[in-house]
Amino acid sequence: MEPKVKILFVDDERDLCQLMKLTLEQNPRYEVTTAFSGEEGWQKAQATRFDLVITDFRMPGMDGAALLRALKAQRPHGPVVLCSVYHDDSATIPPDIRREADGIISKPLDHDALEKTIQDVLDRAGGQLG
Amino acid sequence: MAEPEWVAKNAELAPPAPLSEEDPNPVLELHVTGVVTYMNSAAHATFPDLPMLGARHPVLDGLPDVISALRDRGLPAVQREIRAGGNIYDQKFTMGKASDFVRVWIADVTQLKRTAAQVQMANMSLVKLATDLKQSQHRLYSTESQLIQAEKLSAIGQLASGIAHEVKNPLAIVLKGINYLERESRPDRQQLAQVLRMMKDAVRRADTIVRDLLDFSRPAPLELKPVALGRVLESALELVEKQLTTEKIRVVKEIAPDLEPALIDEHRMQQAFLNLIINAFQAMPNGGQLTLRAYANSSADQRMLVCEIEDTGRGIPRDLLAKVFEPFVSTKVPGEGTGLGLAVTRTIIEQHQGGIEMESEEGRGTKVTVVLPLPTRRTHGT
Numbered sequence: 001m002e003p004k005v006k007i008l009f010v011d012d013e014r015d016l017c018q019l020m021k022l023t024l025e026q027n028p029r030y031e032v033t034t035a036f037s038g039e040e041g042w043q044k045a046q047a048t049r050f051d052l053v054i055t056d057f058r059m060p061g062m063d064g065a066a067l068l069r070a071l072k073a074q075r076p077h078g079p080v081v082l083c084s085v086y087h088d089d090s091a092t093i094p095p096d097i098r099r100e101a102d103g104i105i106s107k108p109l110d111h112d113a114l115e116k117t118i119q120d121v122l123d124r125a126g127g128q129l130g
Numbered sequence: 131m132a133e134p135e136w137v138a139k140n141a142e143l144a145p146p147a148p149l150s151e152e153d154p155n156p157v158l159e160l161h162v163t164g165v166v167t168y169m170n171s172a173a174h175a176t177f178p179d180l181p182m183l184g185a186r187h188p189v190l191d192g193l194p195d196v197i198s199a200l201r202d203r204g205l206p207a208v209q210r211e212i213r214a215g216g217n218i219y220d221q222k223f224t225m226g227k228a229s230d231f232v233r234v235w236i237a238d239v240t241q242l243k244r245t246a247a248q249v250q251m252a253n254m255s256l257v258k259l260a261t262d263l264k265q266s267q268h269r270l271y272s273t274e275s276q277l278i279q280a281e282k283l284s285a286i287g288q289l290a291s292g293i294a295h296e297v298k299n300p301l302a303i304v305l306k307g308i309n310y311l312e313r314e315s316r317p318d319r320q321q322l323a324q325v326l327r328m329m330k331d332a333v334r335r336a337d338t339i340v341r342d343l344l345d346f347s348r349p350a351p352l353e354l355k356p357v358a359l360g361r362v363l364e365s366a367l368e369l370v371e372k373q374l375t376t377e378k379i380r381v382v383k384e385i386a387p388d389l390e391p392a393l394i395d396e397h398r399m400q401q402a403f404l405n406l407i408i409n410a411f412q413a414m415p416n417g418g419q420l421t422l423r424a425y426a427n428s429s430a431d432q433r434m435l436v437c438e439i440e441d442t443g444r445g446i447p448r449d450l451l452a453k454v455f456e457p458f459v460s461t462k463v464p465g466e467g468t469g470l471g472l473a474v475t476r477t478i479i480e481q482h483q484g485g486i487e488m489e490s491e492e493g494r495g496t497k498v499t500v501v502l503p504l505p506t507r508r509t510h511g512t
Contacts, residue, residue, distance in 0.1 A: 013302070019306035019307055026313045108301040
């Protein structure tokens with residue numbers, strides 16, 4: 001059996017985390033871990049090597065940008081996708097953060113579009129994943 | 131009758147002669163109020179624009195101190211001062227008194243003439259000032275309304291950012307929930323699938339409103355590149371043509387082939403055109419013709435590109451036409467439009483230093499004209 005794709009989803013909206021896990025895991029390929037803050041996400045990423053981290057951009061405490069930087073400093077090729085409520089991210093997400101992120105998705109995102117983004121990011125990162 | 135004491139005391143102030151029409155010096159007789167009661171022909175000749183008898187004139191305000199002293203302090207006081215010998219006012223004028231009237235013999239008219247010229251100039255600048263004032267007032271009104279508009283936009287912008295967070299997260303949760311149920315639903319539960327589709331559409335509608343609100347109120351900075359405008363117009367059409375074209379709608383493109391590229395943000399401009407094209411399609415539920423035009427229109431001092439999007443649809447009621455670019459003004463049925471499309475479009479066009487106008491006739495159709503400036507061309511030669 002093919003190993004599962006391990007995804008960490010970080011968002012301070014707990015219900016969204018739970019539903020994201022439910023919907024993504026309807027696809028048996030995915031195994032989703034959730035974290036309700038940047039700090040919790042960071043800790044979980046220390047314990048497990050995730051194939052993909054999806055993090056909300058705006059969170060109290062350690063926000064998406066801080067988590068992205070920390071994760072990239074540790075594993076430059078580990079894919080991190082930012083999730084924002086703004087569809088037009090140039091106005092809210094600073095250009096350097098945009099460049100560092102492997103993808104940006106905007107809320108609310110329909111499942112098919114989300115799965116496509118995840119697949120694209122994973123395909124691109126495929127070469128770097130060990 | 132003995133001469134008054136002050137006349138003797140100040141010989142040079144004494145009236146040298148009775149009122150005389152023939153006196154070569156200008157002679158004015160003034161009432162203490164400053165009103166001219168008499169002027170001889172020399173005075174007429176020297177000051178052609180002095181007032182009719184009995185009137186006051188600003189020139190007289192320029193008469194040296196003595197007149198104003200008379201007016202301000204009254205004749206007896208001036209007389210007392212003159213008697214005291216301390217203040218002779220202006221040596222160039224002599225004066226005499228007959229009851230409440232003062233005669234002014236003007237020995238040197240330069241001062242008065244200068245004053246007359248100054249008054250005339252002052253009059254002219256007053257007229258100019260009044261015109262300027264009117265223009266400034268007009269500018270002030272229009273700036274004020276722009277400021278109010280900007281203030282409104284900034285308030286909406288803040289509100290929109292707040293709304294984006296407060297609404298989009300719940301929307302994301304609802305959509306995820308729908309996604310989950312979609313996948314859990316069995317093929318025989320057709321009604322469930324239909325309900326979920328309706329819910330999903332509602333989420334999309336709410337999401338579109340928030341997006342449009344953000345676009346309208348916090349326009350992102352433009353990424354300008356030289357782009358063929360006709361191409362942008364056509365690509366906007368291509369995005370929706372398949373979905374919206376019916377057999378009953380004919381699309382006509384009149385796009386000049388050799389248009390100079392304009393400096394535009396292609397993505398944003400496409401969005402602006404898209405809104406206009408969708409409006410045109412939606413205005414023709416019973417069919418009609420959509421015409422897209424693009425051409426250059428240059429005058430001596432300005433070079434412009436013009437785009438026209440014209441439909442033969444239902445048109446816009448006259449009372450709404452002036453308001454269609456304002457946010458939340460819509461002629462569409464609920465669900466068809468957010469009332470923000472044209473407001474967003476105008477914001478985008480204005481960000482490009484362009485202009486947008488709409489002509490419409492109910493039952494005949496609507497024409498939207500977008501004008502965009504081309505960069506000024508450097509002139510060669512000297």
